[in-house]
Amino acid sequence: MHPRKRLEFSAIEGRAPLQFPKGVRLVIWPVLALEEWDISRPMARMVISPPQGQPMQPDHPNWSWHEYGMRVGFWRLRKVLRELGVSPTVTLNARVCETYPTVVKACLDSGWELDAHGYDQVPMHKAEDQRGVIMKSMDIIEKFSGKRPRGWFGPGLTQTFETLDYLSEAGIEYIGDWVLDDEPVTLHTEHKPVVALPYNFEIHDIVLMALQHQPSDMMYVRARDQFEWLYAEAAERPKVMAIACHPYLSGVPHRIGHVQRTFKELLSREGVVAWSGDKILDWYLGQQR
Amino acid sequence: MANPMIPRERSDFSAIVDRPPLKLPGNARIVFWTIVNYEVWDIAKPMARQLLPAPTGVPLMPDVVHWAFHEYGMRVGCWRFFELFKKLKIKPTLSANARICEDYPRVAEQAKRDGWEFMGHAYEQGPIHKEPDQPAMIKRTLDTMEKFTGKRPVGWLGPGLTQTLETPDHLTAAGIKYIGDWVYDDEPTVIRTANGPLVTLPYTIELNDIPMMLIQHHESDYLLKRAIDQFDRLYAESKHRAKICALAIHPYISGQPHRIKYLEAIYKHVNKHKGVLHWNGAQMLDWYQGIAAKQLKAAE
Amino acid sequence: MNFPKPAVGMLPNDRLGYSPIAKRKALKLPKGARMVVWTITNVEEWDPTQTMPRTVLTPPAGGSPMPDIPNWCWHEYGNRVGFWRLLQIYDEFKIPGVMNINGVAVEAFPDIVKACAERNWEFIGHGFTQRNMQKVENERADIRKCIEVLERATGKRPRGWLGPGLTETWETPDILAEEGYDYVADWVLDDQPVWLKTRGKPILNIPYTQECNDVAMMLIQHHKASEFYERAMDQFEQIYKDAKGSARVMAISVHPYIMGAPHRAKYFRRIFEKIRKKRDVLFWTGAQIADWYLKSGPKAP
Numbered sequence: 001m002h003p004r005k006r007l008e009f010s011a012i013e014g015r016a017p018l019q020f021p022k023g024v025r026l027v028i029w030p031v032l033a034l035e036e037w038d039i040s041r042p043m044a045r046m047v048i049s050p051p052q053g054q055p056m057q058p059d060h061p062n063w064s065w066h067e068y069g070m071r072v073g074f075w076r077l078r079k080v081l082r083e084l085g086v087s088p089t090v091t092l093n094a095r096v097c098e099t100y101p102t103v104v105k106a107c108l109d110s111g112w113e114l115d116a117h118g119y120d121q122v123p124m125h126k127a128e129d130q131r132g133v134i135m136k137s138m139d140i141i142e143k144f145s146g147k148r149p150r151g152w153f154g155p156g157l158t159q160t161f162e163t164l165d166y167l168s169e170a171g172i173e174y175i176g177d178w179v180l181d182d183e184p185v186t187l188h189t190e191h192k193p194v195v196a197l198p199y200n201f202e203i204h205d206i207v208l209m210a211l212q213h214q215p216s217d218m219m220y221v222r223a224r225d226q227f228e229w230l231y232a233e234a235a236e237r238p239k240v241m242a243i244a245c246h247p248y249l250s251g252v253p254h255r256i257g258h259v260q261r262t263f264k265e266l267l268s269r270e271g272v273v274a275w276s277g278d279k280i281l282d283w284y285l286g287q288q289r
Numbered sequence: 290m291a292n293p294m295i296p297r298e299r300s301d302f303s304a305i306v307d308r309p310p311l312k313l314p315g316n317a318r319i320v321f322w323t324i325v326n327y328e329v330w331d332i333a334k335p336m337a338r339q340l341l342p343a344p345t346g347v348p349l350m351p352d353v354v355h356w357a358f359h360e361y362g363m364r365v366g367c368w369r370f371f372e373l374f375k376k377l378k379i380k381p382t383l384s385a386n387a388r389i390c391e392d393y394p395r396v397a398e399q400a401k402r403d404g405w406e407f408m409g410h411a412y413e414q415g416p417i418h419k420e421p422d423q424p425a426m427i428k429r430t431l432d433t434m435e436k437f438t439g440k441r442p443v444g445w446l447g448p449g450l451t452q453t454l455e456t457p458d459h460l461t462a463a464g465i466k467y468i469g470d471w472v473y474d475d476e477p478t479v480i481r482t483a484n485g486p487l488v489t490l491p492y493t494i495e496l497n498d499i500p501m502m503l504i505q506h507h508e509s510d511y512l513l514k515r516a517i518d519q520f521d522r523l524y525a526e527s528k529h530r531a532k533i534c535a536l537a538i539h540p541y542i543s544g545q546p547h548r549i550k551y552l553e554a555i556y557k558h559v560n561k562h563k564g565v566l567h568w569n570g571a572q573m574l575d576w577y578q579g580i581a582a583k584q585l586k587a588a589e
Numbered sequence: 590m591n592f593p594k595p596a597v598g599m600l601p602n603d604r605l606g607y608s609p610i611a612k613r614k615a616l617k618l619p620k621g622a623r624m625v626v627w628t629i630t631n632v633e634e635w636d637p638t639q640t641m642p643r644t645v646l647t648p649p650a651g652g653s654p655m656p657d658i659p660n661w662c663w664h665e666y667g668n669r670v671g672f673w674r675l676l677q678i679y680d681e682f683k684i685p686g687v688m689n690i691n692g693v694a695v696e697a698f699p700d701i702v703k704a705c706a707e708r709n710w711e712f713i714g715h716g717f718t719q720r721n722m723q724k725v726e727n728e729r730a731d732i733r734k735c736i737e738v739l740e741r742a743t744g745k746r747p748r749g750w751l752g753p754g755l756t757e758t759w760e761t762p763d764i765l766a767e768e769g770y771d772y773v774a775d776w777v778l779d780d781q782p783v784w785l786k787t788r789g790k791p792i793l794n795i796p797y798t799q800e801c802n803d804v805a806m807m808l809i810q811h812h813k814a815s816e817f818y819e820r821a822m823d824q825f826e827q828i829y830k831d832a833k834g835s836a837r838v839m840a841i842s843v844h845p846y847i848m849g850a851p852h853r854a855k856y857f858r859r860i861f862e863k864i865r866k867k868r869d870v871l872f873w874t875g876a877q878i879a880d881w882y883l884k885s886g887p888k889a890p
Contacts, residue, residue: 002637002638003637003656003658003661003662003665004697009668009669009697009698009700010669011668011669011672011673011698011700011701012669012670012673013673013676013700013704014700039295039296039297040295041650042650042651043650044649044650045649047494047495047500047504048449048450048494048497048499048500048504049504050416050449050451056416056418056451057418058295058296058452058453058454060296060447060450060451060452060453060470060471061447061449061450061451061470061472061494063296064296064450064470064471064472064473064494065472065473065494067296067473068472068473068474070302070304071302071303071304071305071473071474072305072474072475074304075304075305075306099297099302100302102302102304102307103304106304121649121650122649122650123648123649123650123652123654125648125654125655154658154659155649156646156647156648156649156659157646157658157659158648158654158657158658158659159656159658160656161656177658177659177662178658178662179659179662179663179666180662180663180665180666180669180670181666181669181670182670182851200666201645201646201659201663202850202851202852203852204646206646207645207646211645211646211647211811212811213504213505213506213507213811214811214813215507215511215514215515216514216515216518217514218813221813222813222814222852223852225814225851225852225853225855226850226851226852227851228855229674229851229852229854229855230851233674233851241851252495252519253475253495253518253519253520253522253523253526253534254495254496254515254516254518254519254522255518256522257518257521257522258518
């Protein structure tokens with residue numbers, strides 16, 4: 001389906017405001033993404049391009065760079081989030097349950113929500129059988145955790161024109177892939193509607209650090225600027241602000257302090273809470289009734 | 290080589306929180322590992338890095354501009370490093386293309402005289418995937434360095450950190466004891482090879498002036514900012530377990546006049562702290578081999 | 590030097606001769622003003638069945654996926670949310686708006702058109718779709734469709750044109766003049782308006798900007814958000830200084846999906862906080878600049 005058929009254009013100006021529960025003015029949505037980068041394929045992202053710019057297989061340096069995130073970076077982030085009492089949405093390639101069960105178990109032990117994020121870090125366009133990949137991802141996570149994921153993020157947030165129909169068919173209730181609003185929106189599918197929660201590519205460590213090459217404190221600076229403007233607007237209507245972290249980026253020693261400061265300061269402000277995706281979804285669905 | 294091991298087969302996944310803390314000797318809590326990289330860029334080949342992309346984006350051969358850019362490091366930049374480390378009484382690991390012993394003997398001689406640790410970094414600068422005969426190139430590298438310095442290197446770093454699946458096996462066959470290519474941890478680890486265990490030391494792709502300056506295009510003072518952020522965090526964590534903070538520099542980058550002062554300031558900051566050891570790779574290897582007997586045995 | 594002439598249209602060198610700004614007759618603005626600032630907001634519709642003109646998040650391991658939903662959504666945010674944020678700033682500082690909008694976007698976003706029309710913003714042509722004008726099958730039809738769509742939506746014919754990505758063919762200025770446009774802004778080569786010859790009537794070019802433009806700054810150069818304000822102020826201060834004795838025109842260009850992001854809006858706002866009240870600076874639309882230049886500037890060639 002063409003995106004316009006799934007969701008009509010609507011200007012935020014003129015929409016009836018949603019209502020947060022008493023005492024809540026702005027919701028921070030922390031998202032932690034865990035990925036599997038198969039050494040037999042080109043790496044999803046690169047921190048170091050090979051000399052002479054010739055792409056190499058295997059791409060060992062960039063594989064190692066990502067692996068650091070699972071061995072070391074994740075544990076740093078987890079400690080920071082637990083100390084602040086923050087329960088993120090963890091969106092994971094299902095294969096992570098097979099390759100890094102310790103990591104997934106640590107998320108479950110902390111009571112964190114698990115979302116499906118494909119089977120491994122490959123765009124949905126490259127999947128020969130999207131339906132199969134989606135079902136497989138959800139089955140693996142359900143088997144590991146005892147709970148079927150309610151939320152989905154495409155690898156690299158990719159989707160084709162049909163993906164949402166397959167997701168709805170598989171029981172997915174919300175996605176993070178449509179970064180087109182400050183509020184949740186409802187998308188039509190061939191089956192039940194699916195909610196798009198307001199994720200973003202602005203306060204996002206891949207965009208900031210791996211692509212735009214910003215200095216490490218920019219996570220804090222940009223998150224503050226984003227927050228201050230949204231917080232002012234939140235006097236009129238509820239705002240949701242997502243912050244996206246990947247262990248191999250935000251979990252390295254020179255970045256973690258800025259990430260910690262971001263969450264600490266934002267959450268210390270009046271009326272600011274951190275919710276997981278399913279909580280935001282349930283609130284929004286409650287508003288629709 | 291038929292069916293070389295993939296990384297997952299060489300090293301089981303291990304979460305840092307599940308490992309017993311490592312301990313450094315005495316009151317030391319953190320190792321600061323300086324790795325200086327000296328390279329040879331052959332004018333007949335494409336240059337390893339581009340600072341000034343060619344107009345209209347078509348890379349040209351010969352690329353004299355970038356050859357000269359690198360050459361500055363050998364003519365001028367590296368002497369700033371020699372002076373700095375002499376003053377600080379630090380003997381860094383020298384990750385060098387072995388060819389510097391033939392093409393820049395004056396530079397190699399200075400490093401030898403100053404007691405720097407020579408670490409194999411291929412014969413010349415190019416991705417290892419393009420090397421038709423890896424074992425021969427590895428041998429040539431180690432032979433050249435041994436002939437020049439009188440000592441056979443125990444450590445290796447792939448050019449651009451590149452390795453193929455077989456490389457670790459070729460390295461242990463050649464007698465290498467540690468590598469820096471596996472930037473996947475804060476601590477030394479042991480990986481399996483066809484010829485026994487190989488130690489990985491935590492080299493760095495983050496606190497490294499190539500990604501920082503040539504790929505990410507940060508301002509010069511960012512060298513210091515990122516180093517402080519990195520070191521401070523590791524130092525705080527070193528309260529509970531030994532940590533290693535590596536810094537990787539190239540003379541044509543950090544040896545530039547507009548950057549060298551930030552490099553000097555890094556050491557000033559680090560040396561304000563108690564319990565810091567300025568070790569090179571060989572020293573770290575000795576220490577780790579002394580305490581990691583179990584891990585070494587498991588990888589045999 | 591003699592360059593080969595194109596089969597249709599004209600070489601840029603044939604449309605205007607070289608002219609050093611220091612040697613031109615002084616330009617005078619009314620009311621003792623010394624410079625003009627015009628602020629352009631660009632609204633586009635990106636076709637999800639085509640490659641996205643810009644991306645913020647490349648897919649894992651590269652490639653160009655079709656459709657590119659994440660980047661389509663990132664851009665769409667600007668129309669749903671970002672534009673309204675910028676509109677508040679325009680309203681707060683009473684900045685006369687210039688709406689540079691694709692023909693298809695006029696139909697897709699009637700709320701945006703209505704909000705701008707209510708405020709008497711100037712609408713200028715920006716291609717029927719967001720595509721390189723050299724890739725458009727029939728350029729004249731495209732340019733004409735923009736006139737029709739804008740006239741139908743706003744009651745007024747557009748007087749100005751800014752090509753998608755500032756692209757033109759050899760004959761774009763000729764066609765624009767023939768179709769009744771008074772000015773174009775694709776020729777970012779001066780701090781004052783200049784006349785361009787066409788095969789018919791000459792057409793005016795008004796100084797637009799690649800420097801104080803959020804696309805290059807944020808999406809290509811990856812500057813931090815505050816750079817938009819710092820650079821605009823540096824630009825403004827220099828142009829203000831240059832404008833002693835002879836008027837200058839400065840443009841500020843924003844896209845709702847970029848400067849309309851929550852973390853960037855404040856830096857757009859801060860510019861006007863600083864400069865809006867200056868007594869000798871005029872805040873005009875492109876049409877006002879054109880009318881002034883027609884009256885006070887050198888005659889058309």
